[in-house]
Amino acid sequence: MKTFQDLDNLLSRIDGKGYKAYKEIAGVYRFPGFTVMIDHVQGDPYAAPSRVRVRVSRVDGGFSADMTSAPVRKAALGDFLTRMFHLSATAVAKGGRGIGKGGQILIGRPAQEILDRTAMLVTDADVEARITMGLPARGRGVSGKDAREMFFQELPEIVKRSLFLPALSAEALENHLDTAEDTDALRSQLAANNLAAFVGNGALLPRASGIDPAPLPADQAVLFEAPRDMTVVLDAPHRGRVAGMGIPRGVTLVVGGGYHGKSTLLNALEVGIYNHIPGDGRECVVTSAGAVKIRAADGRQITGTDISPFIGALPMGRDTRAFSTANASGSTSQAANIVEAVEAGADMLLVDEDTSATNFMIRDVRMQRLVAKHQEPITPFVDKVRQLYADYGVSTVLVMGGSGDYFSVADHVIQMAAYRPLNVTAAAKEAAAWGADRRQQEGGEVFGPIGCRMPLPDGISPRLPSGKMKITAPRLREMRIGNRTVDLSDVAQLVEPAQTLAMGFAVHYAVRYMDGRCSMKDVAARVLSDIAMDGLDVIVPYIRGDLACFRALELIAAINRMRLLRVRQAGKEAEQKRGVQT
Numbered sequence: 001m002k003t004f005q006d007l008d009n010l011l012s013r014i015d016g017k018g019y020k021a022y023k024e025i026a027g028v029y030r031f032p033g034f035t036v037m038i039d040h041v042q043g044d045p046y047a048a049p050s051r052v053r054v055r056v057s058r059v060d061g062g063f064s065a066d067m068t069s070a071p072v073r074k075a076a077l078g079d080f081l082t083r084m085f086h087l088s089a090t091a092v093a094k095g096g097r098g099i100g101k102g103g104q105i106l107i108g109r110p111a112q113e114i115l116d117r118t119a120m121l122v123t124d125a126d127v128e129a130r131i132t133m134g135l136p137a138r139g140r141g142v143s144g145k146d147a148r149e150m151f152f153q154e155l156p157e158i159v160k161r162s163l164f165l166p167a168l169s170a171e172a173l174e175n176h177l178d179t180a181e182d183t184d185a186l187r188s189q190l191a192a193n194n195l196a197a198f199v200g201n202g203a204l205l206p207r208a209s210g211i212d213p214a215p216l217p218a219d220q221a222v223l224f225e226a227p228r229d230m231t232v233v234l235d236a237p238h239r240g241r242v243a244g245m246g247i248p249r250g251v252t253l254v255v256g257g258g259y260h261g262k263s264t265l266l267n268a269l270e271v272g273i274y275n276h277i278p279g280d281g282r283e284c285v286v287t288s289a290g291a292v293k294i295r296a297a298d299g300r301q302i303t304g305t306d307i308s309p310f311i312g313a314l315p316m317g318r319d320t321r322a323f324s325t326a327n328a329s330g331s332t333s334q335a336a337n338i339v340e341a342v343e344a345g346a347d348m349l350l351v352d353e354d355t356s357a358t359n360f361m362i363r364d365v366r367m368q369r370l371v372a373k374h375q376e377p378i379t380p381f382v383d384k385v386r387q388l389y390a391d392y393g394v395s396t397v398l399v400m401g402g403s404g405d406y407f408s409v410a411d412h413v414i415q416m417a418a419y420r421p422l423n424v425t426a427a428a429k430e431a432a433a434w435g436a437d438r439r440q441q442e443g444g445e446v447f448g449p450i451g452c453r454m455p456l457p458d459g460i461s462p463r464l465p466s467g468k469m470k471i472t473a474p475r476l477r478e479m480r481i482g483n484r485t486v487d488l489s490d491v492a493q494l495v496e497p498a499q500t501l502a503m504g505f506a507v508h509y510a511v512r513y514m515d516g517r518c519s520m521k522d523v524a525a526r527v528l529s530d531i532a533m534d535g536l537d538v539i540v541p542y543i544r545g546d547l548a549c550f551r552a553l554e555l556i557a558a559i560n561r562m563r564l565l566r567v568r569q570a571g572k573e574a575e576q577k578r579g580v581q582t
C-alpha cells in the first residue's frame with residue numbers, strides 16, 4: 001500500500017500543473033492510524049467535489065465490540081461519529097481555497113433522527129467515513145501547497161477529533177447508543193400491548209419553528225403528561241420503566257381548540273417511526289413502524305389505483321377501480337394515498353384536518369339532506385375509518401377540531417387543552433349520542449377491496465437524452481430521475497434529503513424486479529431485503545456518502561408518484577394507460 005509520503009511526493013510533483021493532474025492521486029494511502037482512499041478525483045474546481053473515504057479500525061479507534069453488538073447500536077455509533085465528523089470538519093477545514101469548491105471537507109449533515117447512512121459505514125472491523133473534498137486550484141492548476149495542508153493538517157486533525165474515542169465524550173457516545181436502543185425497545189413493545197403509539201411523560205414535542213426541527217427551548221414548552229386513565233408503563237433496557245400515554249390500536253381522535261397542540265402531537269407521532277438523538281425531546285415517542293401520514297396532494301399523479309372504496313361513479317363514467325389521472329383533486333389524492341398506503345402494508349394512518357380535503361373528511365347531516373348520496377361520488381372517511389380497522393387492522397389517529405361527526409366512530413378521544421392531553425372519550429360518546437339518529441352512515445358494510453398492482457419498468461429511466469445517468473434529490477421532498485421530477489411534497493415522513501436521494505437510486509434499482517408479476521409491495525420488499533443484506537451501497541453504481549435508509553412505504557409512495565409509471569392490476573389483463581406526460 002502507498003503511504004502518506006507517497007501522496008506528499010505526488011502533490012509536490014504535480015504542483016502548478018494543469019488541474020487534471022490531480023487525477024493521479026486516486027488510490028489508497030496508509031496514514032498514521034488510518035487509511036485514506038481517494039475514490040474519485042473531480043475534473044475541475046467547480047465540478048462535484050472529489051470522493052474520499054477515511055477508514056479507522058474499530059480497535060485503533062478505541063470502540064468496543066459492545067458498541068457494534070446489535071444493528072441499532074451500529075447505526076447509532078455511525079450516526080454519532082457522523083455528527084462528530086461534521087462538527088470537527090466545520091471547525092477545522094479552512095475552506096475557501098481558490099476558486100470553486102477548493103478547500104471544502106464535507107460529510108452529510110444529519111437531522112434530528114438516528115439513521116443508517118452511507119456517510120459512516122460501521123462494521124465489526126472498522127469505521128469508515130465517506131466524505132467529499134474540494135481539491136484546491138491555484139490559477140487553473142493544481143495547488144500542491146493547499147492540497148498538502150488539507151491532506152496532512154486538516155484531515156488528520158478532523159479524523160483525530162471525530163473517529164478516535166479519546167477525543168470524544170465516552171459518556172455522550174454511550175448515551176447515544178443507549179437512547180437508540182431504548183427507543184427501539186419501546187417501539188417493539190407496542191404490539192404486545194395492543195398499542196399503535198406511545199408518548200412518554202416528559203416528552204418535549206414542539207419544535208423551534210416550522211423550518212427548524214430542533215426542540216423548542218425547554219423554558220417555552222409544556223412537557224407532555226399522559227392522562228391518568230391512558231397511562232401505560234413500558235420497559236427500556238437502559239432508562240428502565242417509562243410511563244406515558246398509550247394510544248391503543250383502533251380509531252383515535254384528537255380534538256381541541258385551535259393552537260392547543262393537536263398538530264404538534266400528530267407531527268411527533270409521524271416521526272415516531274424513527275429514533276431521535278438525545279436531547280431532541282422525542283426520544284420516548286414511538287409509533288408503529290408501519291405508520292403513514294396521509295394528506296391531500298392535489299395535482300399528484302395516480303396510476304391504476306382502485307379508489308372505489310372512497311370514490312364511486314364519477315361524471316363521464318370514469319372507472320374508479322383502476323383510476324389514473326395526471327392531476328388528482330384533493331379528495332381523490334387523499335383517497336389514493338390511503339388505499340396505496342394500505343396496499344403497501346401500512347398498519348396505521350395519521351391524518352390531520354389541517355392538510356386534508358374537507359369533502360373527503362366529512363359530509364354532515366344537512367349536506368346529506370340537500371345533496372343525495374347518489375349525487376355524491378365521495379364516501380367520506382368518517383364512514384370508512386372503522387372498516388379500515390375492522391377489515392384490514394389499520395389503525396387511525398385523526399386530528400379533527402372542526403367536526404363532531406367522528407365522535408361516534410372513535411374508540412378513544414383525546415382533547416389537547418393548552419398542550420395537555422385529556423381523555424374525553426366518555427363525554428364525546430355522550431355528545432355523539434345527541435343527534436346520532438340523524439346522520440346516515442354511507443359507507444356500506446365493508447371497506448371494499450384493496451387493489452394489488454404490479455409496476456412495469458418501462459416508464460422509469462434515469463437516462464438523460466445524452467445517455468448519461470442522472471439521479472438527484474434537489475430538495476428534501478423532490479427527486480429527479482433522468483429528466484423527470486418526482487414530487488414528494490406530500491410524503492411527510494422523509495426527514496433528510498439523503499433518504500430522498502437513496503430512494504431515487506432505489507427506484508432505478510427496483511426496475512430489475514418489475515416483471516409485471518411482482519406486486520408493488522414485493523418489489524419494495526426485495527429492494528429493502530437486498531439493502532438489509534448488503535447495505536445501501538448495493539443500490540448505487542459507486543460508493544457515495546450521501547444516502548440514508550428509508551422504508552418500503554416511502555419507496556412505494558415515490559414509485560406511485562412517478563408521472564410515467566405503468567402498472568398491471570391483479571386480475572385485470574388490460575395494462576393501465578400511460579399517464580399524461582408533464
Ligand code: ADP
Nearest residue numbers: 206207220221222258259260261262263264419
Ligand atoms: P393546533 O394544531 O391545535 O392548532 P399546533 O400543534 O399547531 O396547534 O400548536 C400551536 C402552537 O403551539 C405551535 O406554535 C406549537 O409550536 C406550539 N406548541 C405546541 N405544543 C406545545 C407545547 N407542548 N409547549 C409549548 N408550545 C407548544
Ligand code: MG
Nearest residue numbers: 262263264354
Ligand atoms: Mg393544527
